[in-house]
Amino acid sequence: MSVTLKDVAQAARVSVSTASRALTGTGLTSDRTQQRLVRIARELGYRPNPIARGLKTGQSRLVALLVHNLTNASFQVMAEVVQARLKALGYQMLLCIGGDDPQQESDTLTTLVDHRIDGLIVVPTGKNGAQLKTLAKDVPIVCLVRRDDATDLETVLADDPQGAYLGTRHLIELGHKRIGLIVGRQDTTSGRERLSGYVRALREAGIARDDTLIHAGHYVPETGATSARKLLDLSRPPSAIFVANHEATLGVLRVTAERNIAIPDDLSLLCYEDMPWFEWHRPAISIVDNGARDLANLAVDRLLHRMDAKGNGSEGVREYRVGARLIKRDSCRQVDTPAPARSTKSKSSSSKTSAAKSAKV
Amino acid sequence: MSVTLKDVAQAARVSVSTASRALTGTGLTSDRTQQRLVRIARELGYRPNPIARGLKTGQSRLVALLVHNLTNASFQVMAEVVQARLKALGYQMLLCIGGDDPQQESDTLTTLVDHRIDGLIVVPTGKNGAQLKTLAKDVPIVCLVRRDDATDLETVLADDPQGAYLGTRHLIELGHKRIGLIVGRQDTTSGRERLSGYVRALREAGIARDDTLIHAGHYVPETGATSARKLLDLSRPPSAIFVANHEATLGVLRVTAERNIAIPDDLSLLCYEDMPWFEWHRPAISIVDNGARDLANLAVDRLLHRMDAKGNGSEGVREYRVGARLIKRDSCRQVDTPAPARSTKSKSSSSKTSAAKSAKV
């Protein structure tokens, strides 16, 4: 079927080892035979067999990326970035979807090391620390977005405390005093950290924390819907909601639509992690950008670094943070003052009470 | 590092070949030793090395999926489906992103066969037919979503002629006579087929085709924005737009927002391929569903079939179609009659002229 190193060697009338040396470019051959071999190999259409090479070298030129899903916009761009970066370096990406499920994660991890991956970037569930720790002895690992507290792996995190702080402060500066927070599960790094940033901003502003305004839940739209309903049903509903649980955003939007709540006139909305359509949505949705692209790039950098410095395991393990940025668009408005006239139009409509009372659906 | 077959054999005091036979379950060993070997292997934590096995058998337990990007919602679900299906069967998915670029596609393809993938599902650009044809001799290939006309590979397509027809007819039935079409490049299967479906529906309804209403372009939001502007700038603008180019949708929405055009009051909008947020968007966007999930499942089925029936290359090559479905939501309205009162509310606003004239941005 395909032409092997032996074929090339025979065609060039040299031994396989010479051919191997010439083609891998170890510089251990005379320039003449080197070039000759390269030429012949090309003529014959020789392609080295990574499987055979891998058996010998223990490497596979395969790097795995393990994420929870592809619905989350951040994971999408991470996958694209990682794949692009790796391909440029001659690696293939093995994309795995773990569903944020410890069992699946565990299974996937073993399959991956079976395949002798050369490196792994993983968004850990946090429940397989022991396994990860073991694997880390054999293969360079970088944790992304979430930390696995049971390990001491190199980790690239978003600066969620800062991001949540920035977002909350923004809302406070706009005059909001009652700010609803819909945030991720508190057994995840990001969930905890975003809550802490929110709390800090509140404290600095001298606003008392009100736990009826805080909802933590799973990373699904339903969380957003349920939480939003509860928030809006309060006797004193919030004038702004900070949706710091990315996947919950759709649920929140559905509820505001169902109840005919105008954004930002009736309610200010600030979300976390950018998505393409946030910018095209009307009104354009203000967000805290977690820097998915930079996170992925940094993770690749760190992984490559560890792959180069092969062997020396936990030496110099570090935790990195990629700063968050506030991107102001049109979904948050100043309160305490009359609603500002929208720039390009004057479509003033419906209720303008500072916060919508619970309305029948 | 890891325990090999030899280790297991030694521990069991048998030869490696016996161990191999017992563990691969060829049934060529006595039940007793068989079970004993399995037990010992488990105790030792033995994991077969796919690399070594692959070198011998020529297989890798790797199946590749080559798509254009992960931004497109259909590709997202396809990736998730393919990965899930394959994992259940002990395969790993190699996800590659080709960017709809022939050069990248070509590079990727060679890398993939180097890695001795056991199968390939590819959304072809259409420009590498010769290469695909060659590869198909070595590895089972299924084309997805697009056909490569230069090959005779098994192909799983959406029923785009039908989908576009259904969508267009729906708009016609609502009374629309001037229906704008924003569609994909005409050098792609889907681009051509969706146009043809649109044309057929028009013809059946006795509506003359008007080429000023038809815009074909690249699969990017900008296409939607540019095309929408041109359509709305016409002296007789359309009363409905059928965005049969998935990625163009965001661009269209931006333009309608910029110009303060209310949907569906001022303009009916029908899109192609579902996305999670279409359903949550306000108004919920009616769509023609291409059946991404079923497409992926069928592609996997066909691929597995060919992988089983190894060898017999082009025998029984077939083209499959997965039917499209119209999903009516709230972005299209009846014309010729007064705008129907929206169900839950009465937020009547702004211009209600049948179609918005070009407005300054």
Next chain:
DNA sequence: CTGTTAGCGCCTTCAT
């Protein structure tokens, strides 16, 4: 600088 010799871990004839 080059050729010879060993394997990497596994499967598979071929004997027994």
Next chain:
DNA sequence: ATGAAGGCGCTAACAG
């Protein structure tokens, strides 16, 4: 039913 031996394609000592 089991062992022994050879080889998949390649790299990495060893010699010369």
